[in-house]
Amino acid sequence: MSKILARPPMNSQLQPISGRSGLPLVGHALAYIRDPLALMQENWDRFGEVSWFSMVGRKWIAVLGPDACQEVLQNKDRAFVNSDGWSVLIGPFFHGGLMLLDSEEHLRHRRIMQQAFTRTRIEKSVDALNPAIDSALDAWSPTDEFRAYTALKTLTLDLATDIFMGGVEGSTESEISSVKKAFVDCVQAATSLIRYPVPGTRWKRGLDGRRVLEEFFRRYLPARRNLETDDLFSVLCHIESEAGQRFSDDEVIDHMIFLLMAAHDTSTITLSTMMQYLGQHPKWQDRCRAESLALATSTPSYADLDGLSSLDLVMKECLRLVSPVPVMARRAVRDTRVRGHFVPAGTYVSVAPHFTHHMAQYWPDPERFDPERFAENRREDKVHRYAWEPFGGGVHKCLGMHFAGAEIKAIMHHLLTRFDWNVDADYVAPLDFTSLPFPSDGQPVDLRRRYSPVR
Numbered sequence: 001m002s003k004i005l006a007r008p009p010m011n012s013q014l015q016p017i018s019g020r021s022g023l024p025l026v027g028h029a030l031a032y033i034r035d036p037l038a039l040m041q042e043n044w045d046r047f048g049e050v051s052w053f054s055m056v057g058r059k060w061i062a063v064l065g066p067d068a069c070q071e072v073l074q075n076k077d078r079a080f081v082n083s084d085g086w087s088v089l090i091g092p093f094f095h096g097g098l099m100l101l102d103s104e105e106h107l108r109h110r111r112i113m114q115q116a117f118t119r120t121r122i123e124k125s126v127d128a129l130n131p132a133i134d135s136a137l138d139a140w141s142p143t144d145e146f147r148a149y150t151a152l153k154t155l156t157l158d159l160a161t162d163i164f165m166g167g168v169e170g171s172t173e174s175e176i177s178s179v180k181k182a183f184v185d186c187v188q189a190a191t192s193l194i195r196y197p198v199p200g201t202r203w204k205r206g207l208d209g210r211r212v213l214e215e216f217f218r219r220y221l222p223a224r225r226n227l228e229t230d231d232l233f234s235v236l237c238h239i240e241s242e243a244g245q246r247f248s249d250d251e252v253i254d255h256m257i258f259l260l261m262a263a264h265d266t267s268t269i270t271l272s273t274m275m276q277y278l279g280q281h282p283k284w285q286d287r288c289r290a291e292s293l294a295l296a297t298s299t300p301s302y303a304d305l306d307g308l309s310s311l312d313l314v315m316k317e318c319l320r321l322v323s324p325v326p327v328m329a330r331r332a333v334r335d336t337r338v339r340g341h342f343v344p345a346g347t348y349v350s351v352a353p354h355f356t357h358h359m360a361q362y363w364p365d366p367e368r369f370d371p372e373r374f375a376e377n378r379r380e381d382k383v384h385r386y387a388w389e390p391f392g393g394g395v396h397k398c399l400g401m402h403f404a405g406a407e408i409k410a411i412m413h414h415l416l417t418r419f420d421w422n423v424d425a426d427y428v429a430p431l432d433f434t435s436l437p438f439p440s441d442g443q444p445v446d447l448r449r450r451y452s453p454v455r
């Protein structure tokens with residue numbers, strides 16, 4: 001049965017938001033985890049662009065379609081905040097991260113952090129990534145049931161500790177592995193159903209993990225302040241905005257913990273989606289491999305990676321098919337409107353690019369893997385400014401998107417030149433959306449060592 005969220009003020013001409021509460025206690029949480037697209041499609045069919053649904057005792061509005069997403073993300077009247085929205089999901093573990101800040105504070109931090117993602121810095125990161133990827137892939141042992149997602153997750157976490165922390169000279173191997181575990185605990189805690197620090201729960205492990213990460217970064221921070229190197233940890237200690245503002249020690253720590261999270265699962269799922277579809281479409285795999293081999297190097301520069309045009313089309317298509325951040329959280333801090341609907345102060349808002357990416361109105365045959373839709377002669381993504389929005393939009397648009405593209409292409413370049421792989425044409429990844437999407441079977445691929453690596 002549908003109910004309205006709140007009655008609009010008299011004479012406002014605004015529509016109420018209709019929706020449904022789902023199962024007792026859990027609401028639509030299980031339906032979302034299993035198949036968010038089906039849940040959103042049902043809301044779209046029944047209620048249109050703006051509707052409400054319930055998640056573990058809390059009502060959220062679903063903002064669907066590019067027009068509605070654009071309105072919230074552009075946030076012209078500043079009625080929506082990130083902090084109160086994201087905090088209920090990940091706040092205790094990732095507070096202080098750029099995505100959880102608002103208004104002037106957000107602007108100040110973003111202006112400083114932008115200096116960490118300039119073209120020159122990304123070029124240096126690519127130079128550091130190449131040998132790290134190369135040596136990590138030496139450890140891959142191909143099999144016909146190789147768990148690609150699982151291996152990619154380890155790879156990207158290793159790269160993050162290398163590239164983001166510079167290995168942190170002086171730290172021991174056991175310290176680094178406890179940091180990795182603490183980080184994973186924080187990520188997993190964000191989706192815990194029990195949200196109290198009861199011993200033995202994911203929530204408690206997450207809180208403990210946060211403490212481990214804080215202590216670790218605080219211990220090594222003075223050395224990073226003293227010596228400027230190219231890793232992100234050191235960079236955050238030294239950058240300043242054009243107005244000369246810098247991060248305090250606490251701010252560096254908060255940002256490091258958040259950036260590890262922002263960079264890790266998002267890149268991993270993109271890579272694993274690319275491996276899946278390239279495994280199912282050998283012509284595309286050959287085409288991408290031919291471009292990579294033509295570079296004839298195992299140390300491609302950022303510009304080289306930029307020139308891998310087929311890989312770029314594949315990456316964009318995979319970001320469309322499986323959006324690493326399927327929904328973005330916001331909260332209304334005062335009464336406002338979305339597409340003519342009344343949104344009362346306090347409403348939790350989920351903006352859903354993943355749904356837009358599968359709308360047949362904008363993407364012909366949306367479930368088909370068709371990278372050419374992004375080619376210059378088609379540019380289906382241009383049909384609406386917010387038709388393709390895997391990196392969000394507005395003032396919180398992903399700051400790491402160019403870094404992410406470079407890292408993903410660098411890893412794919414190394415994979416394509418070393419291996420070929422095959423995935424059954426009928427395989428459908430069993431995606432779990434408990435947090436960011438991941439294939440619950442670890443994504444098996446038939447992986448073969450094909451070429452001796454280009455040196």
Ligand code: HEM
Nearest residue numbers: 098099262263266267324325328391392396398399400404
């Ligand atoms: C395929 C990979 C990635 C995807 C799809 C992705 C997606 C997103 C999205 C959708 C947002 C906006 C969230 C919102 O508006 O609430 C975001 C924000 C952010 N991302 Fe990414 N991201 C990726 C990789 C990265 C990487 C590699 C980094 C850093 C190294 C990064 C750093 C950030 C930061 C700092 C923000 C917050 C920006 C702000 O609030 O001003 N992301 N990302």
